[in-house]
Amino acid sequence: MHIVFITPASALRRFPGYRLGSRFYGHPNAITGPLILGGILKRAGHTVEVYEELNGRLPLRKCLEKADVFSIYTMTSTAPRAYELADIIHACSDAKVIIGGIHATTMPEEAAAHADHVITGEGESVILDVVEGRLPDRIIRTAPPSDLDALPLPDYSILKTPCDCANIMTTRGCTYRCTFCTTSRMFAPYRQRSVNSVIEEIRIYKNMGFQYMNFEDDNFTADKERAKEICRRMIAEDLTFRETFFFGRTDMADDEELMSLLEKAHLNRVLIGIESLNEKALEQIHKGQHRDDIVRAAESCRRHKIRLIASVVLGLDADTREDIRKAVRFAKDLDAYQLQPAVLTPYPGTPVWRQFEEENRMLVPDWEQYDMMNVTFRPKNMSAWELQDEFYHAVTHFYTFSSAFRIGRIFGWGYMVRRLGLAFFSYAGAFGARFAADHAKQTFYYKLKHGLYENEAAYAAPIFHQPVCVFTSSGSQAAFLSARSQSAPSRPLPPDASRVPPSESS
Numbered sequence: 001m002h003i004v005f006i007t008p009a010s011a012l013r014r015f016p017g018y019r020l021g022s023r024f025y026g027h028p029n030a031i032t033g034p035l036i037l038g039g040i041l042k043r044a045g046h047t048v049e050v051y052e053e054l055n056g057r058l059p060l061r062k063c064l065e066k067a068d069v070f071s072i073y074t075m076t077s078t079a080p081r082a083y084e085l086a087d088i089i090h091a092c093s094d095a096k097v098i099i100g101g102i103h104a105t106t107m108p109e110e111a112a113a114h115a116d117h118v119i120t121g122e123g124e125s126v127i128l129d130v131v132e133g134r135l136p137d138r139i140i141r142t143a144p145p146s147d148l149d150a151l152p153l154p155d156y157s158i159l160k161t162p163c164d165c166a167n168i169m170t171t172r173g174c175t176y177r178c179t180f181c182t183t184s185r186m187f188a189p190y191r192q193r194s195v196n197s198v199i200e201e202i203r204i205y206k207n208m209g210f211q212y213m214n215f216e217d218d219n220f221t222a223d224k225e226r227a228k229e230i231c232r233r234m235i236a237e238d239l240t241f242r243e244t245f246f247f248g249r250t251d252m253a254d255d256e257e258l259m260s261l262l263e264k265a266h267l268n269r270v271l272i273g274i275e276s277l278n279e280k281a282l283e284q285i286h287k288g289q290h291r292d293d294i295v296r297a298a299e300s301c302r303r304h305k306i307r308l309i310a311s312v313v314l315g316l317d318a319d320t321r322e323d324i325r326k327a328v329r330f331a332k333d334l335d336a337y338q339l340q341p342a343v344l345t346p347y348p349g350t351p352v353w354r355q356f357e358e359e360n361r362m363l364v365p366d367w368e369q370y371d372m373m374n375v376t377f378r379p380k381n382m383s384a385w386e387l388q389d390e391f392y393h394a395v396t397h398f399y400t401f402s403s404a405f406r407i408g409r410i411f412g413w414g415y416m417v418r419r420l421g422l423a424f425f426s427y428a429g430a431f432g433a434r435f436a437a438d439h440a441k442q443t444f445y446y447k448l449k450h451g452l453y454e455n456e457a458a459y460a461a462p463i464f465h466q467p468v469c470v471f472t473s474s475g476s477q478a479a480f481l482s483a484r485s486q487s488a489p490s491r492p493l494p495p496d497a498s499r500v501p502p503s504e505s506s
Helices: 016-025 032-043 060-066 076-092 102-106 108-112 127-131 195-208 224-236 250-254 256-264 279-284 291-303 321-333 351-358 384-398 401-411 413-439 444-449
Strands: 002-007 047-052 069-074 096-101 117-120 139-141 165-168 212-215 243-248 269-275 307-314 338-343 463-471 478-486
Touching: 002 032, 002 076, 016 413, 032 047, 032 069, 032 127, 060 076, 069 076, 069 102, 069 127, 076 096, 076 102, 076 108, 096 102, 096 127, 102 108, 102 117, 108 117, 108 139, 117 127, 165 195, 195 224, 224 256, 250 256, 250 291, 256 291, 269 291, 269 321, 291 307, 307 321, 307 384, 321 338, 321 384, 338 384, 384 413, 384 444, 401 413, 413 444
Parallel strands: 002 047, 002 069, 069 096, 096 117, 117 139, 165 212, 212 243, 243 269, 269 307, 307 338
Antiparallel strands: 463 478
């Protein structure tokens, strides 16, 4: 059979200007899940292709002509696009559609309205049986694999969209459970691969010619002794890259030996969650860190030439507008290389989601806006639009043209150019959103600023599309007629849709 995996992207992220801007933030890379699952199917004799819409165009018509099965990965912000693609596939072909990923795991019945099968959780143990028809259930709930070393590695040979950075996961899950986080729940419990397994995967990517690598673990330094051993092996076996990104926490700075090894192994770009300087806010999200920890971590990163990406959460209940601005100024004063301002987003299945549901604070019904850049709930200490505008204030005050020269002096002139690009796209994006908020009545931004979501009778179900298959004369891209409807499913659920297959229930 011919199987096509798709990681969809929202309309904004498929826009060429957005793709160009994202190149200034980081290097094109691919989610590892489809590459692992696709590799399993390839080794079983199937033909497999993988597409990341964020990084390149999806040749949908060609795929429809040859594919027997489509597997679509969902995050909450990409769920509408995933459902749109699934409905298009059903309207235009006889291919089977499988939907999986974080959003489908938390909202399986919703996803099943658009799919032949929904796989919840980690799919390595069931993907072959689902594709080959041995698991006919609509919703298939999986158990997390306990031995990560036994799982196959991502197969980059089946990836058809641009990628110049290898992703590697040495663990699954996280030892912390921040109230807004989805991945620590999708990949629970926390599990580790052996150091030997990790090193062999790194060696493969080095031999493939990758110059950039990302450790995609939620917290690479959670087990400090294990992180040290991986770094030692990378150094000793010449497995370092030009640039390696990882997620860390402030407590990594407590171990000087670890910081030195991270530097020598070229793990030179780290994202650390500052989140807030308000101690009450940090306590509310169970962050487990304090302001002094952040300062110490930033100083240690600077000494060891590790570029800090500072993540700040906007909209925590204890935070005011001034608290947000203090955190952004703080990140700038720390000489953070990049800022990742994340609007608090109530993702399904998280404690924040349940809290806001109970407090009747859910505001925006469109999943596409749940991307950590848009406000989707009623904040406590400001209006929804005021919080949205704080996002633009954060990026335009952090990414200034003058700060680019300072970054160039600290990290090198190549990084100055990247910072200049980020400044340009930040100003352009903020201008566009604010203009839309004042003049474009059909846009999310206009509705948010003018209180149109507030005036709706109640929080409604997400809006989906019902497609009719129509192709353009050029054949290069599909066009679709659709009627907007409130949560109108294209494929009704059978009575046993949620039945757990015997192999997973025992």
